[in-house]
Structures are given as C-alpha cells and as structure tokens.
Amino acid sequence: MKLRIQGVGKKFVGRDTRRSFAALAGVDLDVRAGELLTLVGPSGCGKSTLLDLIAGLAAPTAGRILLDGTPLEGPGLDRGVVLRQYALFPWRTALSNIEFALEGRAATRRERADLAREYLDLVGLGGLGDRYPHELAHGMPQRVAIARSLATDPALLLLDEPFAALDAGTRESLQEELLRIWQKTGTTLLFTTRSIDEAVCLGQRVAVMTSRPGRIRGVVEVDLGPREGAPRAGSRFGEYRHEVWRLLRSDIDHDQKAPVAS
Incomplete structure (x- = not known):
C-alpha cells in the first residue's frame, strides 16, 4: 500500500485554551500505489486538514500516517502538493517556477531547465x-503548478481542490488533462473535491467523508472503462454518482447548520 492512514485524529485548541474542537477523528484510509483516489465531503469536514497532515505541514493528535511503510514526520520531497490557489512566484516565468522546485537537486542549470521543459x-x-x-490564460497557472510538483518525481501527489476556482468549461478541460497526465506518469494521486461529479469522473475509488469531525464513511469503487473523454454520461456514471450522494446525504443538513472549519 502506497499510503496508509490509521486511526488519525486532529484537534485544534481555540483562543480559549480550555476549549478545543476535533477536525478529524478515527480516519482510516489506504491509497494504492499508482491509483487516483478522490476524497469528497462537505465543506468543513477536514479534507484540507487531512492533506496538511499527509504533507507533513501539521502533526496528527492521534493515529499515524505511513508512506511506503514509513511513518511520516514532517514535510518531504516524496510528497508534492497542488493547492486551490496555484501559488506560483509572480516574478518568475513558468519555466523558472518549475526550475525552482529542482534547485535542491544535484543537477546543472541546463539539466534543470531541460527537465522543466x-x-x-x-x-x-x-x-x-x-x-x-x-500572462497565462485562465487555468494555465494550475497546469504549471502541477508540472512543478511532478518535476520532483514525488511518490505521492496531493491535490487540494485544485480546480475549485475555475469556470465549468476550464474545470472539465483540466480534469481531462489531469487524467491524461496521471495515465502517462503513473504517479499516485490523492485529490480532494466538494463535487460529486468531479470525484466520480476522476477517481478509481471515491472516499466519502462525514461532517466534522471528519471520518471516512465509505469508499466507492469506480469502473467507467477507458478514461479518455472523462465520461459523465450513461447509467454507470449515474449509479456511482448516486452511491456517493447516498453516503453524503445524511451529513448535508448537519453541515448546513453547524459552524465549519477546514
């Protein structure tokens, strides 16, 4: 198993240090080597918190996370991260932004430039x-961000709602592009989203989270056949979509009424 999340919980302490709240509780999830697993859940369920823990940007208060059998302790080059906001350096060109991720490597400047290209x-x-x-058209900066993360050859690529801020057409185009890149590279991807359609369209499996404190309610295996064209029509897509919605539905009212944090 590429990534194993065992009994992971995360609590945050409020301004009043006598009070705390649980963002995650008892999360168990395995991600297989080379798969694209999507993680879907309502706003505030802890999707981003979970990715922060996997990225090593925070530590769990319970449980453990293992990558290739080794417990994670802090950030590492074995994990790449693509955020909702693409976070490119505005004073660097697209090529230079990718080269920046390679500057810690034992490579010449020309070798870094060739790899970035x-x-x-x-x-x-x-x-x-x-x-x-x-100077890049809408959606292109996210492609550069994905290229920058892949250039370091990570064992695991984490994508935290990377297409959420895009219009529908650009979003669908980048979903198809991501599928193409994943099929070509074989990189293990964990992709969070609030969109059921996006989760089913992209994921080989869809893990469904509950409202806060986030847990894994269930995992739906998705088999849509060839992924070219990001299939969204047909009875099979509708069946998978309905199953994910069924798992989410019991938490929707709770999510709308409760204060959230993610």
Whole structure:
C-alpha cells in the first residue's frame, strides 16, 4: 500500500485554551500505489486538514500516517502538493517556477531547465516557458503548478481542490488533462473535491467523508472503462454518482447548520 492512514485524529485548541474542537477523528484510509483516489465531503469536514497532515505541514493528535511503510514526520520531497490557489512566484516565468522546485537537486542549470521543459510539455504548455503567471490564460497557472510538483518525481501527489476556482468549461478541460497526465506518469494521486461529479469522473475509488469531525464513511469503487473523454454520461456514471450522494446525504443538513472549519 502506497499510503496508509490509521486511526488519525486532529484537534485544534481555540483562543480559549480550555476549549478545543476535533477536525478529524478515527480516519482510516489506504491509497494504492499508482491509483487516483478522490476524497469528497462537505465543506468543513477536514479534507484540507487531512492533506496538511499527509504533507507533513501539521502533526496528527492521534493515529499515524505511513508512506511506503514509513511513518511520516514532517514535510518531504516524496510528497508534492497542488493547492486551490496555484501559488506560483509572480516574478518568475513558468519555466523558472518549475526550475525552482529542482534547485535542491544535484543537477546543472541546463539539466534543470531541460527537465522543466519536459514537464511543461507534459501539461500541454510547451513553448510557453517564458510567460509570467499573469500572462497565462485562465487555468494555465494550475497546469504549471502541477508540472512543478511532478518535476520532483514525488511518490505521492496531493491535490487540494485544485480546480475549485475555475469556470465549468476550464474545470472539465483540466480534469481531462489531469487524467491524461496521471495515465502517462503513473504517479499516485490523492485529490480532494466538494463535487460529486468531479470525484466520480476522476477517481478509481471515491472516499466519502462525514461532517466534522471528519471520518471516512465509505469508499466507492469506480469502473467507467477507458478514461479518455472523462465520461459523465450513461447509467454507470449515474449509479456511482448516486452511491456517493447516498453516503453524503445524511451529513448535508448537519453541515448546513453547524459552524465549519477546514
């Protein structure tokens, strides 16, 4: 198993140090090597918190997380992260942003540039390496962010609602692009979303979280056949979508009434 999450919980202490709240409680989840697993849940269920723990940006207050059998302790180059906001350096070109992720490697400047170009080509942006983030069309900066994370050859790529801020057309286009990249690289991907359609369209499996404190309510195996064209029609897609919705439905009213934090 590539990633194993065992009994993970996370509590946060409020301004009044006598009070705390649990964001996660007893999370158990396995991610298989080379799979694209989507994690879906209502706002505030702890999806982003869980990814922070896996990335090593915070420590769980209970349980443990193992990558290739080794407990995680802090950040590492074995994990790449793509956030909702693409977080590129505005004063660096697309190529230079990717090269920045490679500066810790024992490689020449030319070797880093060649590798950065290779990953720009992979995400369909070949020839645009000299563009600055503000010069890239809508959706392209996220492609650069994905290329930057993949260039370090991570064992696991974490994507935290990376397409949430995009319009519907761009979002669907990037979903198809992500599937193409995943099929070509074989990288293990964990992708969070609030969209049932996105979760089913992308995931080989869909893990469904409860409202806070977040737990894994269930995991839906998805078999839509060939992934070209990101299939969204047909009875099988509808059946998987309904199953994910059934798992989510009991928490929707609770999520709407309760204060949230993610």
